Amino acid sequence: MAIRTASPGSKGPRPDTRTAVFQAAAAEFSARGFDGVGVDDIAERAKVNKAMIYYHFADKLALYRAVVGDMLATIGTTVTEIAAADLTPADKLNRFIEQFVRHADARPWFPTLMLREIAAGAPHLDLETLTLMKAVFLGFGKILADGAAAGTFRPVHPVLAYTSIVGPLLMNAARERMAAEPGRSQLPMFVAIPHQDLIAHLQLTAQRMLEPR
Amino acid sequence: MAIRTASPGSKGPRPDTRTAVFQAAAAEFSARGFDGVGVDDIAERAKVNKAMIYYHFADKLALYRAVVGDMLATIGTTVTEIAAADLTPADKLNRFIEQFVRHADARPWFPTLMLREIAAGAPHLDLETLTLMKAVFLGFGKILADGAAAGTFRPVHPVLAYTSIVGPLLMNAARERMAAEPGRSQLPMFVAIPHQDLIAHLQLTAQRMLEPR
DNA sequence: GTCTATAAATAGATAGAC
DNA sequence: GTCTATCTATTTATAGAC
CATH class of the missing domain: 1.10.357.10 (Tetracycline Repressor, domain 2)
Incomplete structure (x- = not known):
């Protein structure tokens, strides 16, 4: 499996924001359930701005x-x-x-x-x-x-x-x-x-x- | 099992408010989980004022x-x-x-x-x-x-x-x-x-x- | 693609009159 | 014991600058 990492301090577009959100969501939803997880929690774990989640996914349910x-x-x-x-x-x-x-x-x-x-x-x-x-x-x-x-x-x-x-x-x-x-x-x-x-x-x-x- | 019902239209103390809350909570928590249920939902199903829930139980977690x-x-x-x-x-x-x-x-x-x-x-x-x-x-x-x-x-x-x-x-x-x-x-x-x-x-x-x- | 700021709705919980 | 009204915090979601 290829590992793609953004160079440290990079300000440009992050290549795998979507993947980071996806994986963070999997972990959070598994740990606390759909209703127990906030979109903020996912953003925090993915180290991604919350608005990015809505850029990549329609809403919380679609992500789930x-x-x-x-x-x-x-x-x-x-x-x-x-x-x-x-x-x-x-x-x-x-x-x-x-x-x-x-x-x-x-x-x-x-x-x-x-x-x-x-x-x-x-x-x-x-x-x-x-x-x-x-x-x-x-x-x-x-x-x-x-x-x-x-x-x-x-x-x-x-x-x-x-x-x-x-x-x-x-x-x-x-x-x-x-x-x-x-x-x-x-x-x-x-x-x-x-x-x-x-x-x-x-x-x-x-x-x-x-x-x- | 004895059936106790308040007389219709009664304004006095309801004898089994606590039981009504308890049963409504069981049904709601079972159907939608701790995080999925609002205290308002339980109050509504129990046909009880929300404040009564806090009168009988310390908080949502204690009720659960x-x-x-x-x-x-x-x-x-x-x-x-x-x-x-x-x-x-x-x-x-x-x-x-x-x-x-x-x-x-x-x-x-x-x-x-x-x-x-x-x-x-x-x-x-x-x-x-x-x-x-x-x-x-x-x-x-x-x-x-x-x-x-x-x-x-x-x-x-x-x-x-x-x-x-x-x-x-x-x-x-x-x-x-x-x-x-x-x-x-x-x-x-x-x-x-x-x-x-x-x-x-x-x-x-x-x-x-x-x-x- | 990424961020800040904020809107809009809803949540848990309580004060205080009756 | 019961009710209304409300406070406060949190939540989903978006607008708009960069």
Whole structure:
């Protein structure tokens, strides 16, 4: 990835103001939610004048949708690739779980922002953004259907299977965030779980859930 | 439950203003989150003057904590009772799942409010409220430990087991809310799942997850 | 593209009459 | 206990100079 930095003290046009705003917005929205974040907060974090945000984005909602849409598009591409890969359904499922965790590790704002939007009932999302969300679900559903057709999976309603895997994934990310608040690490539900263990547990649970008997 | 209603047109002291505020706050906070709700919104829904809210509660945060605390205390009592009941661990686990769903059915604000607070990293909760949250987790952990001691469950980290069961539960509630928004019922991830099916699925998945091999 | 200044609306919270 | 009116701070958003 190319790194573009403005020369120190430069007064000319900053090449990546938009990117700085975008990244600051992702972090802020993830940390405090749509209503909890002010446009000033984003400007401050991005080290950008507030008016610049309105120069690059129509308004706060459009910026938010851009962040969530980009996030969903990225994970959607990953899932679609896995679903289309040349692997057994069981391997695809394991890969789905592993990639989801790795994806979240590389983009810490992702799970919390997604969980927040889900918890809120997705009131900020338009149909276009929801369609990106759908792509993730459909990719997962394809893995399931292939497995059922091959007889390696028992038939389970894709919605139930999806929530059974993604729900714990997101909830664990939220748990880690709660634990990060000061004075909480002693509480038993906030002990650290290595992501290797998380992945292994979810993979085993998912395989058992789908196992024909 | 006794029903107390002020006589129509009464100008005297309303007996249950506090309750009206409390219930309105639960509904509003659940629907739009701490930052998304204005004290005016709560006053309007409760059909109470805004100043009355500050007469009964110190401020917005104290009101919010009262709502969440009451919610956690109620579910905590239920879980503790199940853990102490005279049942096999497997039956206790099934009962935990069923009661959690039934509890949410009877109190529609519960799952969303809880998921919201979790997603936010519980920034609004003090240690006292978190302790109530802990009680729910500990009750669940006791069921697990009893099962492991009796050999009916394999040993699984209680945090992983807890998120694996409660995560899907909460995520499904959020899903139902997303589906409720207009123009969304056609999307495949928003199809309705009967709660009977949800319970059965989670019970089966949980038992398989914990099954020794 | 970038900045300052400010408009316009809304938020949380309180004073004080009844 | 209940109400009206209001204070103060903050918020989204824009106008307009450079």
